[in-house]
Amino acid sequence: MGVKQSRKKRIENFFGNSSQSKSPNVEGNKEIKNEKEPGSQEKSKVSRIVKKNNNSKEIVVSVENIKKNFIVGENNIEVLKGIDVQIKKGDFAMLVGPSGCGKSTLLHIIYGLESPTEGKVRIYGDDIWSHSKNWRADFRNSSVGFIPQQAFWLKSLSVLENVAIPAVIGGKKFHEGLEKAAEMLELVGMANWAHHRPYDLSGGQQQRVALARSLLLNPWLIIADEPIGNLDQKSGTELMDLIQDLNKNFKLTILMVTHNQEQFKYANKVIKVVDGVIV
Numbered sequence: 001m002g003v004k005q006s007r008k009k010r011i012e013n014f015f016g017n018s019s020q021s022k023s024p025n026v027e028g029n030k031e032i033k034n035e036k037e038p039g040s041q042e043k044s045k046v047s048r049i050v051k052k053n054n055n056s057k058e059i060v061v062s063v064e065n066i067k068k069n070f071i072v073g074e075n076n077i078e079v080l081k082g083i084d085v086q087i088k089k090g091d092f093a094m095l096v097g098p099s100g101c102g103k104s105t106l107l108h109i110i111y112g113l114e115s116p117t118e119g120k121v122r123i124y125g126d127d128i129w130s131h132s133k134n135w136r137a138d139f140r141n142s143s144v145g146f147i148p149q150q151a152f153w154l155k156s157l158s159v160l161e162n163v164a165i166p167a168v169i170g171g172k173k174f175h176e177g178l179e180k181a182a183e184m185l186e187l188v189g190m191a192n193w194a195h196h197r198p199y200d201l202s203g204g205q206q207q208r209v210a211l212a213r214s215l216l217l218n219p220w221l222i223i224a225d226e227p228i229g230n231l232d233q234k235s236g237t238e239l240m241d242l243i244q245d246l247n248k249n250f251k252l253t254i255l256m257v258t259h260n261q262e263q264f265k266y267a268n269k270v271i272k273v274v275d276g277v278i279v
């Protein structure tokens, strides 16, 4: 069995069917979270949701006329001036544009972290900014995996414990979180580093661990803000290949910022932002 195949098998073991099924509806996610265990009697419910959401052309993220202004001192700075974007299930979308054009701001608005000045972000048709803060916190933790440009870690915890954090936040038992974290580290080829301190790892290794952490709660969407911006070519390619595997084999939807045109080959959709609008 080749490395790719065994990785695929490990992803399958972890994700089962549900990577293709998960809707970001919070109550729905809670149901699914409890159903993922193999042999669970709740399995029939999962199948129903899979069926309902099994349309690969389905629009999962719809950004509608998003505007964002920042007030800095007495200045009102218009960063996003009316962005419309649609991302379909299984898309690998790349967001590009000059530094300062608002890419990270747009990612944060879609992720439910930064509120828009105007406009809507619909996830599976549901306007995330019409919900409560707690709803969005749950959405971020359980539906979306976020990989920042520079990973941040709790220094006093091991790699394994850091990866387990989303499970703890999501109300799972710590030991369950650790078990899943170990599986995810295995998946990204970082199992041997589980008991190291994260800041002792190289940049590329840290980004692999960040990918493991982003996958912990079985998200259906990965948002990555220039995840390989600081990596050497080899580490960058390895990480991109891993993300591509997840996208191709399991239809995980990917939204990624990049500055590097060489990475466009991974994407089926390139979204270009210039002067606050899509061009």
Ligand SMILES: Nc1ncnc2c1ncn2[C@@H]1O[C@H](COP(=O)(O)OP(=O)(O)OP(=O)(O)O)[C@@H](O)[C@H]1O
Binding pocket: 070, 071, 072, 079, 097, 098, 099, 100, 101, 102, 103, 104, 105, 106
């Ligand atoms: N919280 C904030 N308060 C004030 N201005 C902000 C804030 N966040 C971002 N900005 C401004 O908004 C603009 C867009 O920032 P953003 O980080 O989204 O750009 P970017 O496209 O991600 O850039 P880069 O490619 O360098 O990462 C910048 O001018 C930035 O200074």
Ligand SMILES: [Mg+2]
Binding pocket: 103, 104, 105, 225
């Ligand atoms: Mg940025």
